[in-house]
Amino acid sequence: MSWVIGSLAFWAVMTWINFWLANSPLRGTRLVKLFVPAVFGITLLVVWEGLVRGLQVPNVILPPPTAIATQFASSLDILWVDFVQTFVKGALSGYIIGCGAAFLTAVMIDRSPFLQRGLLPVGNFIAALPIIGTAPILVMWFGFDWHSKAAVVVVMVFFPMLVNTVQGLAASDHMQRDLMRTYGASYPQTLLKLRLPAAMPFIFNGLKISTTLALIGAIVAEFFGSPIRGMGFRISTEVGRLSLDMVWAEITVAALAGSAFYGVVAMIEKGVTFWHPSQRS
Amino acid sequence: MRSIIPILTVVAALMAIWYAGAILMNSKWALDQAERAGVELSLSEIVTDTLAQERPVLPAPHQVVTELWQTTFEKNITSKRSLIFHGWITLSATLLGFIFGTGLGVLLAVGIVYSRAMDMSVMPWAIASQTIPILAIAPMLVVVMNTIGATDFLGKETSEALFGTQPAFMKGLLPKAVIAAYLSFFPVVVGMVKGLRAPDAMQLDLMRTYSASGAATFWKLRLPSSMPYFFTSLKIGIAASLVGAIVAELSASPIRGLGGRMLTGSYYGQTLQIWAALIGAAVLAAALVGLIGTLQRGTLRRMGMKP
DSSP states (O other), X not given: OHHXXXXXXXXXXXXXXXXXHHHSGGGXXXXXXXXXXXXXXXXXXXXHHHHHHHTTOOTTXXXXXXXXXXXXXXXXXXXXXXXXXXXXXXXXXXXXXXHHHHHHHHHHGGGOHHHHHHHHHHXXXXXXXXXXXXXXXXXXXXXXXXXXXHHHHHXXXXXXXXXXXXHHHXXXXXXXXXXXXXXXXXXXXXXXXXXXXXXXXXXXXXXXXXXXXXXXXXXXXXXXXXXXXXXXXXXXXXXXXXXXHHHHHHHHHHHHHHHHHHHHHHHHHHHHTTTSGGGOO | XXXXXXXXXXXXXXXXXXXXXXXHHHHHHHHHXXXXXXXXXXXXXXXXXXXXXXXXXXXXXXXXXXXXXXXXXXXXXXXXXXXXXXXXXXXXXXXXXXXXXXXXXXXXHHHHHHOHHHHHHHHHHHXXXXXXXXXXXXXXXXXXXXHTTOOSSSOHHHHHHHHSSOOGGGTTHHHHHHHHHXXXXXXXXXXXXHHHTXXXXXXXXXXXXXXXXXXXXXXXXXXXXXXXXXXXXXXXXXXXXXXXXXXXXXXXXXXXXXXXXXXXXXHHTOHHHHHHHHHHHHHHHXXXXXXXXXXXXXXXXHTXXXX
């Protein structure tokens, strides 16, 4: 009982601190902006721990965060093998192939307004479909290993990336293109010096959307069959064995990998599109 | 309208690629069979054979259409082999989850817009959650909810008292709906926060000069101006909900719904069944997004906004 009361009291105190900080004159500072969400996250973890212990929730329903952390620390080698299999081999290679292919396609159809008018609506339509459903088909074609996962990722990221790049290449305005024409610039020059730089915010938008899709595709494709390693494989088998702390550890890895992947792409974007209004503060 | 011809050209090209792929990928099996039987196949025989196999590596479009037609219109809709039956199971989970996810998302967004503490503590997490593969918790959630017995929409007794029998879609509905809700929740939160903050300082000042109450500002300024954002996030949300429901069906029991069809199809090598389920899911997604698009156009037109 003391666990429950303790965690509820902790929650109340922390909420009070957050409310006080958010309305204090310090609220504009960088430190407070980082501190408040951190406090919220820690409070969630503490309340989770306290309630699970206090109400004696069985481990097969919800393990406490400390059990997950212990499991995480003691099975680092398994988690690393799974991470390499799913993220590096499956998601990352698929992401590079898919985004690269979409980018090249967009540049190739750039000179044909006819193809653009046809491909853009079709691409938009396909991007909204549950493409993850192609996973069983691709697993059948490419086998259980990471090749099929990379293929699912390629199919998933291709259309969002294509649509964004085509939109981006159309983003430079008439005045700028006319200026390039008065300079007597050739098509490749206009493309390299004006239109691709102007397209960068759109391209990075596509790249950022694709990071999450890539990880989801690689994990879900493993539910349809995989060798005996990989994050999706581990999640589905450990769920079957009811060792939920391992599942949560694997989910933690997925969450960390997802945010790190997104963060890296966002950082590159910051360097490349430093001129864009959304990057200047 | 002038895009019709380009779109048709692209679709025709995709179909041509699809047929060519079907002939290429299925020819190996056809040739193997012929060799075993000790006959030589002419080119036209190879083509006709590859487009009519029972378990092709890549079924031709017309085979998928035939399969779709047979499983949608020629089967009784209560039959376990009817795609309508499975589609409805997926759709019910999607819609239930979507409604709850959107409702909660809008409520949280209102809280975030009106409470600075909530904004500062919750909003970074809501944004960060968009970058993590939430879908990975689906198998666990299904099993945990099975363990604690929260699987059916109404319990067996309740639904039998109400309807006489327990409708098929209610069995095992809850875990799928929870995942569908979870997936549509965060896009709606992020979109609605943006939308409720869309009115600029000038408009908010005007409301203040009218001495409008907080409620009046909300109902007459913030909520109406959030509508375009609302519908955009609804479109993202319903697509995410559908994906969530389908993925949840991979681990749910009984194995039913469009996701279940894909899974059993992949167990038994029934490629036609997988493709039919895939096209079924695509049609469902397109219909749902299209429906929200129509609602959006209608609502925004009545509000005097340009959609």
